[in-house]
Amino acid sequence: DADVTQTPRNRITKTGKRIMLECSQTKGHDRMYWYRQDPGLGLRLIYYSFDVKDINKGEISDGYSVSRQAQAKFSLSLESAIPNQTALYFCATSDPGTGHQPQHFGDGTRLSIL
Amino acid sequence: AQSVTQPDIHITVSEGASLELRCNYSYGATPYLFWYVQSPGQGLQLLLKYFSGDTLVQGIKGFEAEFKRSQSSFNLRKPSVHWSDAAEYFCAVANSNSGYALNFGKGTSLLVTP
Numbered sequence: 026d027a028d029v030t031q032t033p034r035n036r037i038t039k040t041g042k043r044i045m046l047e048c049s050q051t052k053g054h055d056r057m058y059w060y061r062q063d064p065g066l067g068l069r070l071i072y073y074s075f076d077v078k079d080i081n082k083g084e085i086s087d088g089y090s091v092s093r094q095a096q097a098k099f100s101l102s103l104e105s106a107i108p109n110q111t112a113l114y115f116c117a118t119s120d121p122g123t124g125h126q127p128q129h130f131g132d133g134t135r136l137s138i139l
Numbered sequence: 140a141q142s143v144t145q146p147d148i149h150i151t152v153s154e155g156a157s158l159e160l161r162c163n164y165s166y167g168a169t170p171y172l173f174w175y176v177q178s179p180g181q182g183l184q185l186l187l188k189y190f191s192g193d194t195l196v197q198g199i200k201g202f203e204a205e206f207k208r209s210q211s212s213f214n215l216r217k218p219s220v221h222w223s224d225a226a227e228y229f230c231a232v233a234n235s236n237s238g239y240a241l242n243f244g245k246g247t248s249l250l251v252t253p
Contacts, residue, residue, distance in 0.1 A: 125190035
């Protein structure tokens, strides 16, 4: 089984719908992250969380919200989806400490908004 | 804030030839640097990282990278490329201002020809 699991893997939906992307991990890591990947832009940070009570906005948080239900679960929501949120979304985890801890990525959720 | 630049969007090499992918970083202190690889339909896999010590770091799959402070670079190399190395490669730096989330370059797409 994968250490970082994202569901669904693919989703097609319509403008204005509410969507939730889920991430769960078995690595026991405290830190969890949501990134968005667009062609030619690399990955950009949406939100990050140090623990259940510590959630922080990233570079591109507008239009998104998150919930850290437990140490192992970190969900990303689009309250009212719009076409320019069509992208590949990645969840990642890491151990606490300074920046030398590598991040471990899920396989991504491909989201298309029509 | 810490950032990285990957000057090459696409690179084509012949199988068996050597490879060098460029990465330049922007940060005053010693950065935490990473190279990740993304195969089609997959998440990101860590190839190697640098945060201190020996400036030549070895990674998985026969890759290595050299940290050069004088040139603000962290280039990825491989002596002999295999067809299975065709993928997207991302250089990233840990951002101390956002919980050591990663700031990614825009990626270099590697094509390997027979």
